Amino acid sequence: xxxxxxxxxxxxxxxEMSTQEPSLQVIxxxxxxxxxxxxxxVPCLPLVKxxxxxxxxxxxxxxxxxxxxxxxxxxxxxxxxxERPHPTLxxxxxxxxxxxxxxxxxxxxxxxxxxxxxxxxxxxxIVGMGGAAFPGNVKAxxxxxxxxxxxxxxxECEPYITADDTLLRTSxxxxxxxMMILGELVxxxxxxxxxxxxxxxxxxxxxxxxxxxxxxxLKVLPTRYPQGAEKQLVQAITGRQIPPRQLPISVxxxxxNVSTFATIFRILHYGYPxxxxxxxxxxxxxxxxxxxxxxxxxxxxxxxxxxxxxxxKTERVINGGPMMGVAQDNLDVPVVKATNSILCLLKDQNGAxxxxxxxxxxxxxxxxxxxxQPLYLYRFANAGRLEELERLNLVDCMECGSCAxxxxxxxxxxxxxxxxxxxxxxxxxK
Ligand code: SF4
Ligand code: SF4
Numbered sequence: 001x002x003x004x005x006x007x008x009x010x011x012x013x014x015x016e017m018s019t020q021e022p023s024l025q026v027i028x029x030x031x032x033x034x035x036x037x038x039x040x041x042v043p044c045l046p047l048v049k050x051x052x053x054x055x056x057x058x059x060x061x062x063x064x065x066x067x068x069x070x071x072x073x074x075x076x077x078x079x080x081x082x083e084r085p086h087p088t089l090x091x092x093x094x095x096x097x098x099x100x101x102x103x104x105x106x107x108x109x110x111x112x113x114x115x116x117x118x119x120x121x122x123x124x125x126i127v128g129m130g131g132a133a134f135p136g137n138v139k140a141x142x143x144x145x146x147x148x149x150x151x152x153x154x155x156e157c158e159p160y161i162t163a164d165d166t167l168l169r170t171s172x173x174x175x176x177x178x179m180m181i182l183g184e185l186v187x188x189x190x191x192x193x194x195x196x197x198x199x200x201x202x203x204x205x206x207x208x209x210x211x212x213x214x215x216x217x218l219k220v221l222p223t224r225y226p227q228g229a230e231k232q233l234v235q236a237i238t239g240r241q242i243p244p245r246q247l248p249i250s251v252x253x254x255x256x257n258v259s260t261f262a263t264i265f266r267i268l269h270y271g272y273p274x275x276x277x278x279x280x281x282x283x284x285x286x287x288x289x290x291x292x293x294x295x296x297x298x299x300x301x302x303x304x305x306x307x308x309x310x311x312x313k314t315e316r317v318i319n320g321g322p323m324m325g326v327a328q329d330n331l332d333v334p335v336v337k338a339t340n341s342i343l344c345l346l347k348d349q350n351g352a353x354x355x356x357x358x359x360x361x362x363x364x365x366x367x368x369x370x371x372x373q374p375l376y377l378y379r380f381a382n383a384g385r386l387e388e389l390e391r392l393n394l395v396d397c398m399e400c401g402s403c404a405x406x407x408x409x410x411x412x413x414x415x416x417x418x419x420x421x422x423x424x425x426x427x428x429x430k
Contacts, residue, residue, distance in 0.1 A: 004236035007369035008224045009402045011159050011323065013198065018162045018282040018289040024170055025292050026276075027306055030099055032073050032297030033084050033334040034060055035092040039127040040134050041066030046095050052078045057106040057273050059123075060095045068125045068135045072097055073275040073295035075104040087300075087319035087333040088326050094334070097297070108271030117185055117268050124267035125274045125337070130156075130164075130228065130257030131320060133338040136264065139254060143186045148252035150188035151237060152179050152261050154195040154202065155221065155228035158321030161341040163278040164258045166291040168195070168202035171262060176206075176213045178261030181268050183215075186254065191216045193258070194237055196223040225323065226400040230255045232369050244396050259340070279335055281307040285314035285344035294335050300342055301331040310344055318343040323401040356411040364403035364413065370396045374403035374413050381420030386427050389420050397421070 037043040044061030048054060054072040062069035072095075080096040111120040118137065126136030130153060143150070152175060156164040168175060175193070183191045195203055197220050206218050221227055221236055231242045233255060240251040248255050256264075259277060266272040275296055282289040287308025294303060300317065304310055310317070318325035319333070320341055335342075364374035373392055380388040397417050404413040 004221060005227070005232040005369055006371065007367045007402060008226060008232070009367050009405050010223075011225055011405060013159045013223070014282070015160065015162050015165070015198065017160065018280050018291055019165065020290075024166065024278070025290070025306070027292050027294050027298055027303055028074060028099065028101070028103075029295065029298045029302045031079070031299070032097050032099065032295055033094045033299065034070050034072065034097065034297045035084065035086050035089075035094045035334065035336055036061045036070065037086070037089060037092045038070055038133060038296075038336040038338070039068055040132065043067070043093070044070050046081045046093065048078045048081070048095055050078055050081060054078060054097060055104050055106045057108055057275060060097075066135060066138060068122055068127060068137060069273075071125055071273045071275050073297050074099040075102050076100040085330045085333045087328060087336060087339060108273070110269060110271040114185065120267055120271065121264065123273070124263075126260065126263060126267060127274070127337045128257055129259040129263060129277060129338060129340070131324070131338050131340065133336075136256070136260055139256070140182060140186055142247075142249055143188070143254035145187050146249055146252070147186050147188045147254045149190045149192055149238060150179070150183050150186065151233060151253060151255045152191070152193040152258050153228055153230075153233055153255050154193060154199070154258040155233060156199070157196060157223070157225045157228040158323050158325075158341075159225075160282045160343050161280050161321050162282070163280045163291060163340045165199045165202050166280070167259055167262055167278050168199070169205055172202070172205045172209060174262040174265045175258045176209060176216055177269065178263070178265035179216055180213065182256070182261065182264050188254070192219055192237055193217070194219045194221055194233060196221050196227055198223045226369060226398070226402065229369065229398055229400060244393060274337055277335070277337065277339070279303065279339055280341040281344070282341065283344035284346045285311040287311070296337060297334045299332050299334055300328065303335070303342060304331065304344070311346060313346050314344055315347050316345045318345065323405065324399060357409050358411060359409050361408060363406045363408065367402045367406045369400065369402065370398060372397055377420065378411055378413050378416050381416045381423075384423060386424055389424055394420050394424065
């Protein structure tokens with residue numbers, strides 16, 4: 001089949017592992033840990049103190065600037081406000097709530113006017129739930145009146161992860177309603193739902209709703225990693241290329257993940273803030289792989305226990321997928337708004353060799369969807385040559401891992417790119 005974007009790879013997808021279990025069990029833990037940073041931008045400041053009683057949906061953190069609030073995901077008592085482990089940041093200030101299992105919720109009137117709806121998006125704590133965690137209200141405001149094509153991203157191209165697929169199979173209507181509501185709010189001319197062709201049941205479900213939502217176009221794309229990356233997706237659907245260091249809106253597009261749309265629907269239709277999401281628990285090292293509805297702040301350890309526990313030979317637990325995820329050394333980290341998967345592996349499939357050597361085969365160049373030269377980036381990042389990294393556009397690397405996946409020398413490419421980016425950031429801050 002014709003390629004719709006340059007580069008990319010075909011990893012072993014292993015999606016069927018977590019889609020066998022039909023029920024979507026809801027996990028409500030004894031304690032939730034609500035980190036103050038769950039989005040790109042300014043972190044929240046705690047709004048509660050130890051001993052305070054809180055209701056589900058109550059704001060427990062907020063701040064000014066590019067920030068969206070965080071909410072209590074259970075009702076109960078605040079037992080700590082302190083630094084806690086975080087799945088992507090290492091550690092972060094967090095509000096810890098002891099669950100009273102009453103599930104008493106703050107009354108949440110649904111917004112009616114346009115201004116109320118825009119305000120509700122922020123107050124509901126919306127962020128991109130596909131992994132990026134960009135504040136959704138900021139993206140909506142940026143798109144307002146400028147967006148031609150609004151795209152719902154259901155590609156979910158990372159191996160193992162089936163959270164969006166499960167959402168579409170069980171609650172597609174929430175996604176489609178969310179698209180209609182947000183599309184009207186930002187005045188989008190076209191609404192497109194993009195899905196890869198390996199999600200057969202989800203595609204059937206969306207097609208069955210076609211008559212009710214004639215304005216929404218379904219685009220079924222050939223499965224290829226990283227199709228779900230914004231630049232690749234926009235190119236696959238519209239043929240338009242987003243210039244380096246620009247956003248999709250620069251070519252008239254706005255991309256939101258399907259889980260984000262379902263949450264937008266719940267915020268704007270019912271007034272419910274973002275307090276739960278679907279999380280895939282999968283991999284060869286977990287006893288009962290499946291998808292759960294999880295309260296934000298639930299520790300990984302509790303979820304793994306409900307999924308039957310880990311195999312004794314587990315080598316890695318990852319927040320996210322095997323290509324872009326972050327390995328965890330502490331299972332007390334909580335699910336945050338962008339956590340779509342907890343992946344438990346017997347061996348690290350993309351692990352680097354002990355003494356990695358570049359064979360100069362050029363395979364990494366052929367698969368890089370951003371047209372970068374990973375072999376040189378690796379060499380210059382290791383040598384700390386920042387001018388060369390700038391010239392070769394390391395900043396455009398989206399850390400998709402396609403180069404590392406294909407590299408026969410098993411070089412730790414992405415790890416070194418992350419270090420290189422950090423050095424560049426520190427140098428420019430100086
Ligand atoms: S260099 Fe970056 S963008 Fe290119 S394949 Fe490697 S990780 Fe992906
Ligand atoms: S794929 Fe690996 S071994 Fe081949 S050129 Fe790239 S970095 Fe070197």
